[in-house]
Amino acid sequence: xxxxxxxxxxxxxxxxxxxxxxxxxxxxxxxxxxxxxxxxxxxxxxxxxxxxxxxxxxxxxxxxxxxxxxxxxxxxxxxxxxxxxxxxxxxxxxxxxxxxxxxxxxxxxxxxxxxxxxxxxxxxxxxxxxxxxxxxxxxxxxxxxxxxxxxxxxxxxxxxxxxxxxxxxxxxxxxxxxxxxxxxxxxxxxxxxxxxxxxxxxxxxxxxxxxxxxxxxxxxxxxxxxxxxxxxxxxxxxxxxxxxxxxxxxxxxxxxxxxxxxxxxxxxxxxxxxxx
Numbered sequence: 001x002x003x004x005x006x007x008x009x010x011x012x013x014x015x016x017x018x019x020x021x022x023x024x025x026x027x028x029x030x031x032x033x034x035x036x037x038x039x040x041x042x043x044x045x046x047x048x049x050x051x052x053x054x055x056x057x058x059x060x061x062x063x064x065x066x067x068x069x070x071x072x073x074x075x076x077x078x079x080x081x082x083x084x085x086x087x088x089x090x091x092x093x094x095x096x097x098x099x100x101x102x103x104x105x106x107x108x109x110x111x112x113x114x115x116x117x118x119x120x121x122x123x124x125x126x127x128x129x130x131x132x133x134x135x136x137x138x139x140x141x142x143x144x145x146x147x148x149x150x151x152x153x154x155x156x157x158x159x160x161x162x163x164x165x166x167x168x169x170x171x172x173x174x175x176x177x178x179x180x181x182x183x184x185x186x187x188x189x190x191x192x193x194x195x196x197x198x199x200x201x202x203x204x205x206x207x208x209x210x211x212x213x214x215x216x217x218x219x220x221x222x223x224x225x226x227x228x229x230x231x232x233x234x235x236x237x238x239x240x241x242x243x244x245x246x247x248x249x250x251x252x253x254x255x256x257x258x259x260x261x262x263x264x265x266x267x268x269x270x271x272x273x274x275x276x
Contacts, residue, residue: 003073003154003178006052006185014186019048020079020196021189027051029071031058034134034148037078041136041144047082050189068164073155075185079192081145085200087135090145091243091261092199094119094131095211097147100191101129102214105151108184109171114216117236117245117265121151122216125267126169128152151188154178208239215239221268222247224260232258236265 008026015021023046030036030053037051055071069076081087095118102113102121105128113129114122121129129151135143152170160168171179198207212218217236224232224247234249237257244259 004180004182005072006054006181008052010182011052011186011189014183016190017048017193019046020193021048021050021186023049025049025051027053029053029055029057030076032056032148033076033078034132034146037080037146037148038134038136038144041080041082041146045080047080048193049080051078051080052076052185068160069150070155070159073159074153074170075149075151075181075188077150077185077188078146078148081147081196083196083200085202086196087143087145089199089202089204090133090135090143092204092207093145093147093196094133095239095243096195096199096207097131097133097149097192099207099210099214100195101131101149101151101188104184104187104191105129105171108187109153109175109179111171111174113214115211115214116267117215117217117239118243123169123174125216127167128169128171128174151184153181153184204241204243208241208243211243212239217245217265217267223266223268224258225264225266226260227262232260233268234258 006026008024033051033053040049053076056069056076098115098119098121102115105113111123116122119131120127132148133145135145154172155170157165220236222236232249234247236245237248238246240246240259244261247258247260249256249258
Protein backbone atom coordinates (compact mmCIF):
# COMPACT_ATOMS: atom_id res chain seq x y z
CA UNK A 1 0.00 0.00 0.00
CA UNK A 2 1.25 3.46 -0.93
CA UNK A 3 0.65 6.68 0.97
CA UNK A 4 -2.56 8.03 -0.56
CA UNK A 5 -3.17 11.80 -0.94
CA UNK A 6 -5.01 13.80 1.66
CA UNK A 7 -8.60 14.64 0.66
CA UNK A 8 -10.58 17.33 2.49
CA UNK A 9 -13.96 15.74 1.84
CA UNK A 10 -12.77 12.32 2.99
CA UNK A 11 -11.51 13.85 6.23
CA UNK A 12 -14.71 15.83 6.84
CA UNK A 13 -16.84 12.73 6.28
CA UNK A 14 -15.07 10.99 9.18
CA UNK A 15 -15.36 13.82 11.69
CA UNK A 16 -17.56 13.60 14.77
CA UNK A 17 -16.59 17.10 15.94
CA UNK A 18 -18.83 20.13 16.37
CA UNK A 19 -16.27 22.67 15.19
CA UNK A 20 -12.73 21.38 15.06
CA UNK A 21 -11.68 20.61 11.49
CA UNK A 22 -15.08 21.51 10.02
CA UNK A 23 -13.42 24.47 8.35
CA UNK A 24 -10.47 22.76 6.71
CA UNK A 25 -7.88 24.35 4.41
CA UNK A 26 -5.79 21.77 2.54
CA UNK A 27 -2.73 22.87 0.56
CA UNK A 28 -0.28 20.99 -1.63
CA UNK A 29 2.61 23.10 -0.34
CA UNK A 30 3.07 25.80 2.28
CA UNK A 31 6.01 27.49 3.89
CA UNK A 32 4.51 26.76 7.32
CA UNK A 33 1.04 25.68 8.41
CA UNK A 34 1.39 27.81 11.56
CA UNK A 35 2.17 30.93 9.52
CA UNK A 36 -0.84 30.34 7.27
CA UNK A 37 -3.06 29.67 10.30
CA UNK A 38 -2.04 33.02 11.82
CA UNK A 39 -2.93 34.76 8.55
CA UNK A 40 -6.33 33.05 8.44
CA UNK A 41 -6.98 33.83 12.11
CA UNK A 42 -6.27 37.49 11.47
CA UNK A 43 -8.74 37.43 8.56
CA UNK A 44 -11.57 36.13 10.71
CA UNK A 45 -11.15 32.36 10.64
CA UNK A 46 -13.19 30.78 13.41
CA UNK A 47 -12.27 28.59 16.38
CA UNK A 48 -11.42 25.08 15.24
CA UNK A 49 -10.29 26.02 11.73
CA UNK A 50 -7.52 23.67 10.57
CA UNK A 51 -4.72 24.03 8.03
CA UNK A 52 -3.17 20.96 6.41
CA UNK A 53 -0.31 20.74 3.93
CA UNK A 54 1.19 17.87 1.98
CA UNK A 55 4.61 19.46 2.47
CA UNK A 56 6.23 22.50 4.10
CA UNK A 57 9.22 24.39 2.81
CA UNK A 58 9.89 26.18 6.11
CA UNK A 59 8.21 23.99 8.72
CA UNK A 60 8.95 25.06 12.29
CA UNK A 61 9.73 23.09 15.40
CA UNK A 62 10.33 24.41 18.89
CA UNK A 63 13.22 26.78 19.64
CA UNK A 64 13.54 27.77 15.99
CA UNK A 65 14.34 24.29 14.75
CA UNK A 66 13.44 23.20 11.22
CA UNK A 67 10.74 20.52 10.87
CA UNK A 68 11.60 18.09 8.07
CA UNK A 69 8.50 17.79 5.83
CA UNK A 70 8.85 15.25 2.99
CA UNK A 71 5.81 15.46 0.66
CA UNK A 72 2.76 13.16 0.69
CA UNK A 73 3.99 10.99 3.56
CA UNK A 74 3.23 12.59 6.92
CA UNK A 75 0.84 14.99 8.66
CA UNK A 76 1.61 18.71 8.93
CA UNK A 77 -1.26 20.56 10.54
CA UNK A 78 -2.18 23.69 12.50
CA UNK A 79 -5.40 24.40 14.40
CA UNK A 80 -6.78 27.81 15.35
CA UNK A 81 -8.07 28.12 18.93
CA UNK A 82 -10.04 31.25 19.78
CA UNK A 83 -12.12 30.30 22.81
CA UNK A 84 -11.25 32.72 25.68
CA UNK A 85 -11.21 30.03 28.38
CA UNK A 86 -8.79 27.91 26.41
CA UNK A 87 -6.53 30.89 25.77
CA UNK A 88 -6.38 31.64 29.51
CA UNK A 89 -5.02 28.15 30.17
CA UNK A 90 -2.51 27.97 27.34
CA UNK A 91 0.02 26.01 29.44
CA UNK A 92 -2.22 22.95 29.11
CA UNK A 93 -2.58 23.15 25.32
CA UNK A 94 0.61 21.26 24.29
CA UNK A 95 -0.12 18.60 26.91
CA UNK A 96 -3.71 17.88 25.85
CA UNK A 97 -2.67 18.08 22.19
CA UNK A 98 -0.09 15.37 22.89
CA UNK A 99 -2.73 13.25 24.63
CA UNK A 100 -5.09 13.55 21.66
CA UNK A 101 -2.45 12.75 19.04
CA UNK A 102 -1.14 9.81 21.06
CA UNK A 103 -4.61 8.34 21.55
CA UNK A 104 -5.48 8.61 17.87
CA UNK A 105 -2.15 7.16 16.73
CA UNK A 106 -2.35 4.27 19.20
CA UNK A 107 -5.82 3.36 18.04
CA UNK A 108 -5.45 3.97 14.33
CA UNK A 109 -1.93 2.59 13.79
CA UNK A 110 -1.88 0.09 16.69
CA UNK A 111 1.42 1.29 18.12
CA UNK A 112 2.26 2.42 21.65
CA UNK A 113 3.02 6.11 21.93
CA UNK A 114 4.43 7.91 24.97
CA UNK A 115 4.80 11.63 25.62
CA UNK A 116 7.93 13.61 26.36
CA UNK A 117 7.11 16.78 28.28
CA UNK A 118 5.98 19.19 27.01
CA UNK A 119 5.36 18.49 23.34
CA UNK A 120 6.98 15.41 21.77
CA UNK A 121 5.46 12.06 20.84
CA UNK A 122 7.78 9.08 21.22
CA UNK A 123 7.85 5.52 19.96
CA UNK A 124 10.52 3.40 21.68
CA UNK A 125 12.46 6.54 22.66
CA UNK A 126 12.46 7.93 19.11
CA UNK A 127 10.53 11.04 18.13
CA UNK A 128 7.47 10.28 16.01
CA UNK A 129 5.72 13.64 16.36
CA UNK A 130 6.04 17.13 17.75
CA UNK A 131 3.87 20.08 18.73
CA UNK A 132 4.46 23.84 18.42
CA UNK A 133 2.05 26.22 20.16
CA UNK A 134 2.19 29.93 19.36
CA UNK A 135 -0.16 32.70 20.43
CA UNK A 136 -0.93 36.33 19.73
CA UNK A 137 -3.13 38.97 21.32
CA UNK A 138 -4.58 42.33 20.39
CA UNK A 139 -4.51 44.81 23.27
CA UNK A 140 -6.57 43.51 26.17
CA UNK A 141 -8.37 40.94 24.02
CA UNK A 142 -7.72 37.27 24.67
CA UNK A 143 -5.06 35.44 22.72
CA UNK A 144 -5.47 33.44 19.57
CA UNK A 145 -3.57 30.20 19.99
CA UNK A 146 -2.20 28.34 16.98
CA UNK A 147 -1.43 24.69 17.64
CA UNK A 148 0.89 23.21 15.05
CA UNK A 149 1.83 19.56 14.95
CA UNK A 150 3.70 17.16 12.74
CA UNK A 151 3.41 13.38 12.90
CA UNK A 152 5.66 11.03 10.94
CA UNK A 153 3.26 8.57 9.36
CA UNK A 154 4.52 6.93 6.16
CA UNK A 155 8.14 8.06 5.83
CA UNK A 156 11.00 5.59 5.68
CA UNK A 157 14.34 5.89 7.39
CA UNK A 158 15.90 7.22 4.19
CA UNK A 159 13.40 10.12 4.14
CA UNK A 160 15.13 11.57 7.21
CA UNK A 161 18.49 13.35 7.04
CA UNK A 162 21.23 10.99 8.16
CA UNK A 163 21.81 12.89 11.40
CA UNK A 164 18.17 12.32 12.46
CA UNK A 165 17.82 8.62 11.66
CA UNK A 166 18.83 7.48 15.14
CA UNK A 167 16.50 10.02 16.76
CA UNK A 168 13.29 9.93 14.68
CA UNK A 169 10.91 7.26 13.42
CA UNK A 170 7.47 6.87 11.83
CA UNK A 171 4.32 4.77 12.05
CA UNK A 172 5.42 2.93 8.91
CA UNK A 173 8.78 2.06 10.44
CA UNK A 174 7.05 0.85 13.61
CA UNK A 175 4.46 -1.33 11.86
CA UNK A 176 6.05 -2.02 8.45
CA UNK A 177 2.92 -0.85 6.69
CA UNK A 178 1.50 2.35 5.27
CA UNK A 179 -1.41 4.03 7.02
CA UNK A 180 -4.35 6.05 5.75
CA UNK A 181 -3.54 9.62 6.71
CA UNK A 182 -7.10 10.79 6.02
CA UNK A 183 -8.54 8.50 8.67
CA UNK A 184 -5.74 9.25 11.10
CA UNK A 185 -6.05 13.05 10.92
CA UNK A 186 -9.85 12.81 11.24
CA UNK A 187 -9.43 10.72 14.39
CA UNK A 188 -6.89 13.26 15.67
CA UNK A 189 -9.38 16.10 15.15
CA UNK A 190 -12.05 14.12 17.01
CA UNK A 191 -9.72 13.52 19.95
CA UNK A 192 -8.41 17.08 19.93
CA UNK A 193 -11.88 18.56 20.32
CA UNK A 194 -12.61 16.23 23.24
CA UNK A 195 -9.41 17.23 25.06
CA UNK A 196 -9.78 20.93 24.29
CA UNK A 197 -13.27 20.68 25.79
CA UNK A 198 -11.60 19.42 28.99
CA UNK A 199 -9.45 22.56 29.09
CA UNK A 200 -12.43 24.80 28.32
CA UNK A 201 -14.39 23.24 31.20
CA UNK A 202 -11.29 23.33 33.45
CA UNK A 203 -11.05 19.58 34.11
CA UNK A 204 -7.39 19.99 34.94
CA UNK A 205 -6.98 17.14 37.41
CA UNK A 206 -8.40 14.70 34.84
CA UNK A 207 -5.99 16.11 32.26
CA UNK A 208 -3.07 15.95 34.67
CA UNK A 209 -3.68 12.32 35.65
CA UNK A 210 -4.11 11.30 32.01
CA UNK A 211 -0.88 13.02 31.04
CA UNK A 212 1.03 11.48 33.94
CA UNK A 213 -0.10 8.03 32.77
CA UNK A 214 1.39 8.60 29.31
CA UNK A 215 4.43 10.69 30.16
CA UNK A 216 7.82 9.07 29.49
CA UNK A 217 9.65 11.96 31.17
CA UNK A 218 8.51 11.21 34.72
CA UNK A 219 10.92 9.14 36.76
CA UNK A 220 13.78 10.02 34.43
CA UNK A 221 17.04 11.83 35.00
CA UNK A 222 16.74 14.97 32.89
CA UNK A 223 18.78 17.92 31.73
CA UNK A 224 16.69 21.08 31.51
CA UNK A 225 17.87 24.05 29.43
CA UNK A 226 15.74 26.94 30.71
CA UNK A 227 14.81 29.88 28.49
CA UNK A 228 16.66 32.17 30.93
CA UNK A 229 19.89 30.34 30.10
CA UNK A 230 20.25 28.18 33.21
CA UNK A 231 20.85 24.43 32.84
CA UNK A 232 19.39 22.15 35.52
CA UNK A 233 20.06 18.48 36.21
CA UNK A 234 17.62 16.46 38.26
CA UNK A 235 14.82 13.90 38.23
CA UNK A 236 11.40 14.59 36.75
CA UNK A 237 8.94 13.60 39.49
CA UNK A 238 5.47 14.92 38.63
CA UNK A 239 3.23 17.24 36.63
CA UNK A 240 2.06 20.32 38.54
CA UNK A 241 -1.44 21.74 38.82
CA UNK A 242 -0.83 24.08 35.87
CA UNK A 243 0.97 21.53 33.68
CA UNK A 244 4.49 22.45 34.82
CA UNK A 245 7.15 19.74 35.02
CA UNK A 246 8.34 19.23 38.60
CA UNK A 247 12.04 18.42 38.79
CA UNK A 248 13.80 17.31 41.96
CA UNK A 249 17.28 18.78 42.08
CA UNK A 250 19.79 20.18 44.57
CA UNK A 251 20.26 23.87 45.28
CA UNK A 252 22.99 25.11 47.61
CA UNK A 253 23.43 21.58 48.93
CA UNK A 254 19.74 21.17 49.77
CA UNK A 255 16.99 19.15 48.03
CA UNK A 256 14.82 21.43 45.94
CA UNK A 257 11.83 20.96 43.61
CA UNK A 258 11.70 23.24 40.60
CA UNK A 259 8.62 24.01 38.53
CA UNK A 260 9.58 24.07 34.86
CA UNK A 261 7.14 25.81 32.52
CA UNK A 262 9.18 26.53 29.42
CA UNK A 263 12.40 24.71 28.63
CA UNK A 264 14.20 22.20 26.43
CA UNK A 265 14.22 18.88 28.30
CA UNK A 266 16.55 15.98 27.53
CA UNK A 267 16.10 12.46 28.90
CA UNK A 268 19.44 11.31 30.26
CA UNK A 269 18.84 7.64 31.01
CA UNK A 270 16.25 4.93 31.53
CA UNK A 271 13.36 5.00 33.98
CA UNK A 272 14.64 5.04 37.53
CA UNK A 273 11.60 5.84 39.67
CA UNK A 274 8.05 4.54 39.79
CA UNK A 275 5.45 6.95 38.41
CA UNK A 276 3.48 8.90 41.00
